[in-house]
Amino acid sequence: MLKLDKLTRRFKDTVAVSSASLDIPDGQMVGIIGRSGAGKSTLLRLLNRLIDPSDGQILFGDNDIAQLRGRDLRAWRSDCAMIFQQFNLVGRLDVLTNVMTGRLFEMPGWRAMAQIFTAEERALAVQALDRLGMAHTALQRAETLSGGQQQRVAIARALAQQPRILLADEPIASLDPMNAKIVMDSLRSINREDGITVICNLHTLDTARDYCDRIIGMQDGRVVFDGTPEQLTLGMARDIYGAEAGEAFNEAATSTSLGARPAPARATA
Ligand SMILES: Nc1ncnc2c1ncn2[C@@H]1O[C@H](COP(=O)(O)OP(=O)(O)OP(=O)(O)O)[C@@H](O)[C@H]1O
Numbered sequence: 001m002l003k004l005d006k007l008t009r010r011f012k013d014t015v016a017v018s019s020a021s022l023d024i025p026d027g028q029m030v031g032i033i034g035r036s037g038a039g040k041s042t043l044l045r046l047l048n049r050l051i052d053p054s055d056g057q058i059l060f061g062d063n064d065i066a067q068l069r070g071r072d073l074r075a076w077r078s079d080c081a082m083i084f085q086q087f088n089l090v091g092r093l094d095v096l097t098n099v100m101t102g103r104l105f106e107m108p109g110w111r112a113m114a115q116i117f118t119a120e121e122r123a124l125a126v127q128a129l130d131r132l133g134m135a136h137t138a139l140q141r142a143e144t145l146s147g148g149q150q151q152r153v154a155i156a157r158a159l160a161q162q163p164r165i166l167l168a169d170e171p172i173a174s175l176d177p178m179n180a181k182i183v184m185d186s187l188r189s190i191n192r193e194d195g196i197t198v199i200c201n202l203h204t205l206d207t208a209r210d211y212c213d214r215i216i217g218m219q220d221g222r223v224v225f226d227g228t229p230e231q232l233t234l235g236m237a238r239d240i241y242g243a244e245a246g247e248a249f250n251e252a253a254t255s256t257s258l259g260a261r262p263a264p265a266r267a268t269a
């Protein structure tokens with residue numbers, strides 16, 4: 001269980017995350033929605049300690065995450081892998097090496113620097129790539145892949161980390177509908193088959209509805225909705241999205257599956 005207790009992050013005068021309290025059981029697939037600036041990315045970054053809280057607590061089991069330092073902090077970051085809108089692969093390195101760097105957290109520094117990987121690490125990386133249907137690209141430079149392929153490699157890299165939690169910050173915002181569906185289907189199968197908790201920031205409501213067990217709505221740093229997709233009425237969702245409602249709702253009201261409709265994407269890669 002991941003427990004947030006009055007978690008708060010301020011940047012000068014801005015309260016990016018304001019007293020967020022949430023219990024997230026192991027194995028849940030959670031979608032975080034909200035307009036731009038609502039605090040979605042900040043919340044994910046707090047969870048894996050890319051940034052530190054100003055106030056409040058993050059607990060995972062018996063561990064007080066905000067207090068972790070050194071090796072314990074590295075272990076936590078490895079336990080909660082993160083994927084990003086822009087994939088964050090190293091373009092000039094081959095796909096397999098990119099995936100193996102998912103294990104860097106657990107490697108002594110010299111081995112990481114020298115990019116020396118064990119047979120077991122290679123096997124794990126190939127397995128993760130295979131799972132995402134990308135094993136055939138293992139020796140290609142990452143920059144030669146399409147956006148959708150790069151995101152699948154980024155997910156394989158996260159998987160190779162053998163995380164307990166997978167954090168995804170708008171993983172499909174740069175993808176076309178077909179690739180968006182492949183990526184969301186992959187996240188769902190990782191969640192269902194491996195029991196890994198997935199917490200995913202999503203820009204469009206319809207995707208959150210289709211894929212998530214639970215939706216958390218944020219507005220001005222606060223959690224303003226926390227419930228199942230069925231509990232989220234259109235009126236509530238409109239409140240959460242405010243002025244961005246049009247963009248978030250284009251297809252939401254009428255459709256039920258990603259594959260059946262036009263792009264949820266904000267931009268193309
Ligand atoms: N490093 C930072 N320094 C100063 N302000 C920040 C920083 N990171 C975030 N903020 C502010 O915190 C608020 C929340 O930002 P955040 O990036 O979490 O929003 P978001 O919901 O992810 O938005 P988007 O949908 O545009 O990605 C915003 O007002 C933002 O300007």
Ligand SMILES: [Mg+2]
Nearest residue numbers: 040041042169
């Ligand atoms: Mg964001």
